[in-house]
Amino acid sequence: MDTVHEPSTFFLGPHHVVHRPDSPEGFLLDSTAPVRQHFAFSTELPDAGPRSDVSTAPFHDLLFPVEGLRQTAMFAARQYFRVPHSRRPVFALGGTEITSVEPWRRTARRARITLELGLTPTDVVNGVPRGLECEATASIEGERCGTAQARLIFLTPGVYHGHRDLGRQQSEESLAAGHGELRPVGMPAPERVGHREARNVLVGLPVEETGEGLAFPIDTDAAGAVLARDADEVPALLFLEASRQAALLAAAELHGFVPSHALLTSWQASFRGFAEPGLPLYCTVRGDAMPGAAPGRDAAGRPVAGLRLSFFQGERVVAQVSATVLQDC
Template identity: 60%
Template structure:
């Protein structure tokens, strides 16, 4: 077993990543064969943080384990799987699920979080993977309470540019104006106390595509203030920003569509597929529809009898869908 104290980006704070190699060669070479490798991540869940510490709801945030998983994958890709620094990592898909809500409730003492990570290299050529897939079990204070996953692909700069530049041009051609919002929600409506962390406008009702839904404008200025990467990171809209916006949209949509109380609601499931690049300087909007609505109109319930609503989210710049997301919001009552 080899242990490293990983770098401490301001987003995560101090944390540890442990490699659990399956062969003795990893101890000697400090490298890993291009096959599945196991790791363990541990940290304290932050209490003082401009985003995490600003919560109107008594729950830990899915953002922390998801960003922990992403950064652990990036570290392992360079350190263990020989992925060259010149290749650009792109998140193709990601997801998280809460399996035991009790562990996610905030207590009087600072909680510890751990991830058991299984990383599998994909499309290996010459011993170097072109992608990396990770499945993780999430533990808070020793209790297994969730799961997380992600898939990264590593692109040469020329390939990355060939994908991103056309997306940018299409977005610029289609998105001159800023989406009009009827106003901004109160911070507590989206799970926060500080209005600076509100990233969305109030919803507008939509009736296209055969059913009622909601449309939200994303506040590009407020979103730009939330940096989930290092200060010198590429000028991209980070994938974790979609998770934060999804949570805010999900809480407000659950209140609008099903009367949920945001202060006692939690984003319990999130599964995203990224279909292109979202440009940070262009308008972004999110459309939401209830997913799996019962024929009798009654709200669905989980195994404990708590109300839960399934949502289908689409993020668009102009007419381009840049991310498709399936999510659930649980009312804790």
């Protein structure tokens, strides 16, 4: 078993990644055959820190399994699948779901989260994959309670910058034509998006209600201070945190949910392009149900709101998300 002790590059503390090869060769070689490989990831969930201590809801952060999957996939891509460092990783799809709520409740003691991961290389050329299909099952203190998945694509520098340049040009042209820039009307109180500190608020108050639903501006500068790893990019995890905040605001607006007792339990995203730093970003949110309809219920009878979100720069859609918010009552 190859165990790696890797410091966090985001908000996780020290964590461990363990490769579990299926063949004897995997124990002896630094790289593996381009076939599905299994890994285990584990870390402690903090009882106090830059994220968990600011949440008004008594739950661990759903970003933990997604970030754990991302870090494991990136480590495995470079270390085991020999993906060159020059290739730029891009999320095409991503998602996470809470399958059991109780283990996610914070307690007075630290808890450990573990991910059992399967990473499957795709589009293999000369033994090196151009993509990874990633799946994970999450357990907290040994109890299975969630899943996460992602599709990663590794682009050559030329292709990567070509996509970035084209997307930026399209957004700039539509913004110059007067489309897709919202005038912020203020920021919500932190507790309305499930936080205690204003510095963690990424989503502005809804600006208008259109045929696409409520429209929320995103503060990418604030997001960069909290989430960014690379100043050249808007981090993919921004969409999860911005989705969570916009979903809590929308669930309160549409269904009367109380953010301090609400939990994002499902998030599935497809990415249509790159969000560019320095350009206005906003999202629209609409409910899955007919306007005015009561929210659904989970197996325990708790209210559940299904939402659809779209993220725009100018008129260009950069991501589309389906999310579910649970009212814990």
